[in-house]
């Protein structure tokens with residue numbers, strides 16, 4: 001790890017000013033991805049701006065048809081929240097299956113989204129629910145947020161403040177996880193709300209999270225697992241690595257999607 005300065009601002013305004021003023025400064029949330037990258041010298045920063053004291057980035061609110069989760073909310077808080085369990089139980093279950101206890105007690109929603117690991121779970125929920133990412137500058141629709149691997153449309157110094165999730169009629173997330181890291185080899189988030197079906201896939205895409213449009217079309221006609229039993233995503237766009245080949249991942253996506261639909265219907 002290279003040497004760097006450390007700042008702990010007390011307000012979002014101070015944090016934004018530091019990120020603008022200090023060259024090569026980077027926000028620090030739970031540190032579960034960034035600190036490892038620094039240790040391995042995969043990332044270098046001149047300064048870390050610790051977001052931990054920013055109250056504006058905390059809290060979970062269920063109001064009307066929207067669930068708002070602060071960017072600094074830990075995975076364990078989402079997993080244990082009564083409001084999340086009432087509003088979007090699939091999101092609580094997703095958060096409860098991220099990594100291990102230590103990762104869940106430190107990792108945050110905002111950090112996971114900004115990092116956009118191609119196998120991370122939250123991107124699937126955000127895309128699969130059509131959520132809105134609220135930053136210190138603007139609101140970004142989920143469909144316009146995720147770029148390629150580890151890429152988002154966040155600008156330098158732009159901070160995620162919260163995420164607004166519209167409440168679905170029903171939703172579920174099922175992942176086939178790597179037994180060592182617990183990251184998804186293929187994870188599928190399915191939601192249905194007022195006639196609209198969204199299916200988001202993580203872990204499998206060569207360029208990160210994506211929507212499975214052919215599955216969405218079939219499920220909009222009939223929301224049941226059999227509707228997508230023969231729908232396959234093309235392996236050409238899927239990742240192949242030492243954990244799994246593209247063909248195998250394509251197979252997993254269909255199986256996980258069917259299981260997610262069954263779970264959304266209350267099957268298991």
Ligand SMILES: Cc1cc2nc3c(=O)[nH]c(=O)nc-3n(C[C@H](O)[C@H](O)[C@H](O)COP(=O)(O)OP(=O)(O)OC[C@H]3O[C@@H](n4cnc5c(N)ncnc54)[C@H](O)[C@@H]3O)c2cc1C
Pocket residue numbers: 026027028029030031032033034035051071072097098099100103106107108109110111112114115117119120121122154158159160161181182183184
């Ligand atoms: C052993 C292990 C297992 C894991 N398993 C899983 C898993 O199964 N599923 C899964 O989804 N994830 C998993 N993770 C990743 C984990 O969820 C991390 O918490 C997450 O990737 C990063 O969140 P963080 O809060 O720790 O962010 P940090 O590591 O602090 O930051 C990550 C990046 O996000 C930026 N950032 C942080 N907060 C903000 C913000 N509010 N606005 C803008 N940029 C911001 C930082 O500058 C940095 O670039 C695992 C991690 C480990 C170490």
